[in-house]
Amino acid sequence: MLGRRRSLVAVATSVVVAGMLAVPAGSASSLPVPAGGPGRSIPPAGGCTDPGAPAFALHGLSPRQLAAAYDVAPLWAAGDEGADQSVALLLVGDGFSASRFQEFEACFGPYPPPPSPLATATTVLGSTPPAQKEGILDPQAVAAIAPEAHIYMFVSGPGYSLFQALPKLMAAALDPANTGNRLVDSISMSFDACEARWLASYMPDMQAMQDELNLADSLGVAVFVPIGDGGSVNSYTTSTGQTACIEGDDIISKVKHYKDLSLGINYPASSPEVTAVGGTELAINGTIPLSGSPQGGTITNERVWNEPKSGRVLAHGPTFWYAGAGGQSRIFTVADAPWEADIGVSGPEEKPDIAALAGSPKYLYGGIGTSGSSPFMAGAIADLDEFLEQHGAPPIGPLDPTLYNIAAKPPLYDRVFNDITTGTSNMLHINSGPLDCCKATTGYDMASGLGSLNVAELGDVLLAQPQLRVPWTTLGLSVRSGAPLTAIAVTNNVLKGTPYAINMFINGKLATECTASPCTASATGPAQVTADVGPPGTAPFTAEAIVSAKETLIVPPTKTHCRGSSCT
Numbered sequence: 001m002l003g004r005r006r007s008l009v010a011v012a013t014s015v016v017v018a019g020m021l022a023v024p025a026g027s028a029s030s031l032p033v034p035a036g037g038p039g040r041s042i043p044p045a046g047g048c049t050d051p052g053a054p055a056f057a058l059h060g061l062s063p064r065q066l067a068a069a070y071d072v073a074p075l076w077a078a079g080d081e082g083a084d085q086s087v088a089l090l091l092v093g094d095g096f097s098a099s100r101f102q103e104f105e106a107c108f109g110p111y112p113p114p115p116s117p118l119a120t121a122t123t124v125l126g127s128t129p130p131a132q133k134e135g136i137l138d139p140q141a142v143a144a145i146a147p148e149a150h151i152y153m154f155v156s157g158p159g160y161s162l163f164q165a166l167p168k169l170m171a172a173a174l175d176p177a178n179t180g181n182r183l184v185d186s187i188s189m190s191f192d193a194c195e196a197r198w199l200a201s202y203m204p205d206m207q208a209m210q211d212e213l214n215l216a217d218s219l220g221v222a223v224f225v226p227i228g229d230g231g232s233v234n235s236y237t238t239s240t241g242q243t244a245c246i247e248g249d250d251i252i253s254k255v256k257h258y259k260d261l262s263l264g265i266n267y268p269a270s271s272p273e274v275t276a277v278g279g280t281e282l283a284i285n286g287t288i289p290l291s292g293s294p295q296g297g298t299i300t301n302e303r304v305w306n307e308p309k310s311g312r313v314l315a316h317g318p319t320f321w322y323a324g325a326g327g328q329s330r331i332f333t334v335a336d337a338p339w340e341a342d343i344g345v346s347g348p349e350e351k352p353d354i355a356a357l358a359g360s361p362k363y364l365y366g367g368i369g370t371s372g373s374s375p376f377m378a379g380a381i382a383d384l385d386e387f388l389e390q391h392g393a394p395p396i397g398p399l400d401p402t403l404y405n406i407a408a409k410p411p412l413y414d415r416v417f418n419d420i421t422t423g424t425s426n427m428l429h430i431n432s433g434p435l436d437c438c439k440a441t442t443g444y445d446m447a448s449g450l451g452s453l454n455v456a457e458l459g460d461v462l463l464a465q466p467q468l469r470v471p472w473t474t475l476g477l478s479v480r481s482g483a484p485l486t487a488i489a490v491t492n493n494v495l496k497g498t499p500y501a502i503n504m505f506i507n508g509k510l511a512t513e514c515t516a517s518p519c520t521a522s523a524t525g526p527a528q529v530t531a532d533v534g535p536p537g538t539a540p541f542t543a544e545a546i547v548s549a550k551e552t553l554i555v556p557p558t559k560t561h562c563r564g565s566s567c568t
Contacts (some may be wrong), residue, residue, distance in 0.1 A: 042068050042284055044296040060362035061282075061294070063108050063144040066376070069282060069299060070356065071454035072145055075383045080390060082146030082382035086182065088173035089138045089375060090189035091155045092162045096121035096139065097131035104140050108147070118143065119151040124172045125165055126157030134190040138375040141363060142188070146379035148386075152179050162191045163202040166268070170212035174221065185385055185395060186222040188378040190371030192266040194245035195330050201243075206267060213273035220397035223274040224378045226370035227352040228266045231306065231323030232426045232437040263327045263437055265351050270329040272337035275399045276351040277373040278448050279305030279324030279358025280420060289361035304423025304440050304447045305359040305370075322359070324370055326352055326425045326438045326446040339404035343444045352449040353400055355420060380455050387459045393466065396458075402469050406461060407450045412468075413443075415457045420448035477531060489531035490518045501536040504529065 045062040067073040075081075101119050119139045121128075129135075139151045154172045156165035166189065176183050198206045216223050230245075245266070269276040283301040284294050306323035328348035334340050337349045356373040357363065363372050385395035396402060406412045413419075424439045425447045438446035462469055476490040489502050502519040504511050507528050511521040515536065523529065 038298075038300050038302070040068065040071075040299045042294065042297050042299060045294070061357070063147070065294070065296075066145055066357070066363070070145075070380060070452065071456045072380055072383055074456040075387050075459070078387065078390075080383050080387040082149030082379065083386055084389075085146065085149045085186075085382035085385050086179055086184045087142050087146070087149055087151050087375070087378045087382055088179065088184045088187045089134075089142070089151060089153045090166065090169040090173065090187065090191065091121075091129075091135050091138070091153055092160070092165045092169070092191045093129050093156065093158060094133045094135035095129040095131040095155060096135045096153050100131070100136050101139055101143070104143060108144065118149070119153065121153040121155055122172065122178060123155045123157060124169055125155075125160045128155060129157045134371060137363075137372055138188065138190055141372050141375040142379035142382070144363065144379065145376055146382040149379060149382040150180070152184060154178070162193060163198070163205040166191065167205060167208035167212050170209065170216070174212065174216055174219065183219060184221060186224065186378045186381055187216060188224040188375040189268070190226055190374060192225055192228065192269050194243075195264055195267045195270055196243045196262065197245050198267050199243075199330065209268055210271060210273070213268060213271050217273040217398045220395070222378070222381055222396065222398050223268075224374040224381075225266075225269040225271075225274045225276055226374040227269050227276045227278045228325035229279070229322045229358070229369045229371075230325050231321075232263060232325070232327060232424075264330055265325060265327045267331070269325075270332055270349065270351055272332055272349060272400070273398070275353045275377070275403075276449070277370055277377050278326060278352035278355035278425075279370045279373055280355045280448065280452060281305050281307065281359040281423075282357060282361060284361065288359075294361060301422060302418055302420055302452060304355075304420060304425055306423055306425065307359050322369065323425045324352070324355065324358055324447065326350075326449075328446070337400065339401040342404050342408035343450070345444070350444075350446050352446075353403065354417075354450055355448040355452050377453070380453070384455050384459050387456075388462065391463055393463060394469075396462065396469065402462075403450060405468050406458075407444065412461055412465075413450075416454055416461055417451040418454065419443065419451045420445075423447060477529070485523050485527065487521050487523065487527075487529040487531075488518050489514075489520075489533075491533045499536055500533060502531055502533050504531045 042061075042065050046064045061069065064073070067076055096119065098119075105118070121135075135153070135155070139153065142149060142151050152173070154169045156169060169189070170187070172178050173184055173187050213223060265276075268274055280302050281288050281304075282299055283303070284299055285297040286300050304324055308321050328350055330348070332349040333347060334345055334349060340349060354377070356377055358370045358373045359368055362368055363376070381396060381399070388395055403416075406416050419442060420440050421442055422440055426437060426439070440447045444450055478488050478490070487504065487506075489504055491500075491502065500515070502514045502517060504514075504519055504521040506521055506523045508530075511523075512519060513536075519531070521529065
């Protein structure tokens with residue numbers, strides 16, 4: 001198992017265990033949020049649907065349709081379109097096309113004319129590769145749902161494998177010097193590989209990547225990774241005994257020629273530090289449109305993505321087949337992701353965490369796959385973060401502990417998630433036998449995770465119940481006995497050069513605000529001491545300690561989400 005390398009000081013916990021102050025006046029949302037899932041109305045496409053539009057603009061759901069489908073439209077109506085938010089995209093061997101992005105901007109907006117330079121690319125390794133695939137799809141997926149967010153792309157050129165490149169790209173994305181001297185808000189990558197191959201040949205690279213993911217998590221940067229497009233089949237053994245991954249357009253040929261197949265999931269999608277995004281398809285007015293943007297209608301079902309590349313009606317049988325992946329990790333357990341225990345997972349960690357559109361009716365630029373789901377969700381969360389900040393709350397940060405905490409509460413689950421209950425990630429055209437995994441069920445499952453998100457509803461829930469949110473970085477609390485008592489809050493997980501504040505509260509009232517660590521506050525007699533760390537001026541989301549003259553205790557009123565065995 002990969003080592004957990006968090007630096008904790010004194011008695012510490014890395015989660016929200018209580019919300020000490022009421023939500024500030026005026027912070028409650030008044031967004032007109034409709035019920036999620038089937039029944040949600042999809043408006044006409046809008047934007048570039050005329051015959052003279054670029055070809056890519058006529059092949060799927062438009063931004064306004066995507067916003068309606070995933071409950072982002074209320075955020076747009078409130079003016080929250082990702083302004084002052086930044087998303088980093090990691091690209092391995094795929095370059096960025098400025099001209100295609102400008103076509104997209106001019107077509108769909110709202111962007112300030114002429115097309116604004118909202119996307120920039122930096123080659124981290126080697127020479128700049130040609131513009132293709134993810135370098136075209138990923139920035140458009142973010143911009144489709146967060147049109148005012150700034151997009152930074154970090155690229156590795158030819159000659160570098162994803163195993164070598166990903167840790168270096170992550171490190172570059174987490175350096176504020178590369179992102180306008182401001183820590184990026186979220187990261188999405190559309191590249192991963194089966195755990196078996198990492199374990200067989202690339203363990204040092206995997207540890208380096210995990211270190212970067214741990215840093216991102218500690219800094220409050222949300223990381224999104226696609227679960228993969230190979231369905232329940234994950235890896236196989238070649239005739240020479242080498243481990244290879246089931247992926248890409250040759251899934252069927254590999255399955256036909258190799259019998260030593262295995263279940264499993266990809267890394268870094270399997271990391272507890274990331275939100276792994278699975279795939280779905282949307283039925284609108286009872287059918288799944290296979291080409292072209294639907295003119296509007298009503299979502300009647302959202303099911304697990306599982307389809308041949310060229311659509312469901314094939315004259316000569318499928319050539320390529322795709323399905324959202326999912327399954328159990330060979331590396332991580334629930335001890336590494338204890339929030340999963342809240343919804344009944346035990347033993348190996350399970351993925352995906354959430355799901356979003358990956359197949360028909362496709363995205364507006366004709367893309368397909370969970371490598372579209374991942375940047376799309378990064379963009380949706382950029383809208384959510386702007387909304388939260390506009391209401392005096394901090395950004396959501398790493399999603400998983402918060403999402404699983406909400407999912408464990410049935411009334412909130414029904415508001416925040418669309419439960420995907422139909423479909424399977426098993427390759428339907430293959431007699432897979434023991435690989436018959438994974439089917440959608442009520443609640444969490446390894447085909448669709450917790451389900452798809454109602455993004456604006458999530459914002460409302462977090463404003464109304466801030467105690468549900470996980471703090472964005474690790475905070476240690478300790479007490480020095482005496483008269484009066486002195487409580488000390490310490491953090492060393494904030495990136496150098498990033499502004500932050502530690503706020504300390506005595507019995508629910510702000511005692512002191514520090515812009516450096518450690519921070520101290522004094523109290524007389526028994527007192528309730530809380531502290532939070534985050535961007536200066538943000539609301540309190542705290543680790544809690546009960547302080548008396550004799551002892552210091554971490555007393556969580558609810559179950560604590562600890563990391564591995566490092567939390568007491």
